[in-house]
Amino acid sequence: MPTLSTLFDTFSDNLALYKKNCTGHFMCPLCLRTFPRDRIRTDLSKAHIIPKRLGGRLWTLACKKCNSKVGTEIESCEAERAKFSWALSGDGNETTRVRVTARNQQGDVVGPVQADLGARRADGDRRLQLYLKPKGSNPKALALLNSLVSGGPPASGTPRT
Ligand SMILES: [Zn+2]
Numbered sequence: 001m002p003t004l005s006t007l008f009d010t011f012s013d014n015l016a017l018y019k020k021n022c023t024g025h026f027m028c029p030l031c032l033r034t035f036p037r038d039r040i041r042t043d044l045s046k047a048h049i050i051p052k053r054l055g056g057r058l059w060t061l062a063c064k065k066c067n068s069k070v071g072t073e074i075e076s077c078e079a080e081r082a083k084f085s086w087a088l089s090g091d092g093n094e095t096t097r098v099r100v101t102a103r104n105q106q107g108d109v110v111g112p113v114q115a116d117l118g119a120r121r122a123d124g125d126r127r128l129q130l131y132l133k134p135k136g137s138n139p140k141a142l143a144l145l146n147s148l149v150s151g152g153p154p155a156s157g158t159p160r161t
Helices: 005-018 036-041 064-089 140-150
Strands: 025-027 035-037 046-048 059-063 093-104 109-122 123-131
Touching: 005 025, 005 046, 005 059, 025 036, 025 064, 035 036, 036 046, 046 064, 059 064, 064 093, 064 109, 064 123, 093 123, 093 140, 109 140, 123 140
Parallel strands: none
Antiparallel strands: 025 035, 046 059, 093 109, 109 123
16 A cells, blocks of 8 residues: 555656646645645545545545545445445345335325345346345334235234344
């Protein structure tokens, strides 16, 4: 894993090739502000070019302000989207937590159901899997959804898990 100093030197040398007045500086690729070497520890941080949660292994530097903003506003959303996509693809063992709103045949909301959604490949088909979670679910909605998923009549009493 490269150090802050190594990354600074690499990118600073590259920047100096194109902008002579920036020799000895690093330019944040996100906000384009420049930072001298003595600001490495206070203003810069290492950043994955592709988020680590998506398998990224290459590093760059970014200013701490941009790195934090990208991490919280973009990477977390992108990682969640990718996790959802992987869960639905059936190409792994990924599941993602979803909240399903169960409605009766009249379209009235019965209540929320928590579930883990995933897919599995079998016989050349992708089969969606819904793992119902009693915790955090409305019991009537859970019974309704459980009966629909299993193909039987709505269960009465304690829903199946
Ligand atoms: Zn920046």
